[in-house]
Amino acid sequence: MSFLSEFKTFALKGNVIDLAIGVIIGAAFGKIVDSIVTDLIMPVISSVLGGLDFSNYYLALAGQAPGLPLAEAKKLGAVLAYGNFITVALNFVILAFIIFVMVRQMNRLTSSPAPEAAAPEPPTAEDIVLLREIRDSLRQNR
Secondary structure (H helix, E strand, O other): OOHHHHHHHHHOOHHHHHHHHHHHHHHHHHHHHHHHHHHHHHHHHHHHOOOOOHHHOOEEOOOOOOOOOHHHHHHHOOEEOHHHHHHHHHHHHHHHHHHHHHHHHHHHHHOOOOOOOOOOOOOOOHHHHHHHHHHHHHHHHO
């Protein structure tokens, strides 16, 4: 089998195509979560903490003047942008939680329901019990 035909076989397997679709959807979903964190959650956290803007928290490594916005401080030299890291870490936690909930629900939907315990047999009717006793008695008398 030639190299190209092996590659074609590999690339056209269902798992590879499913993985590619998953990566594309995951990237789009990541953007949605990033927007949720940046535009919805971080402003609420910022207002609860007294109007703090995490995105502009940094440590100046090149002697920049304190109080500059992050973009301007980056233009003047290296900065340690830990506020941006907090935002990205929060994105990750939210994304991981959402994926956990989705996988949990998918597992719940795809798992077969637990087999119900067999219902106990109803008690045998009295006339059948009497007939069995008569039969057994007749067998013993033979």
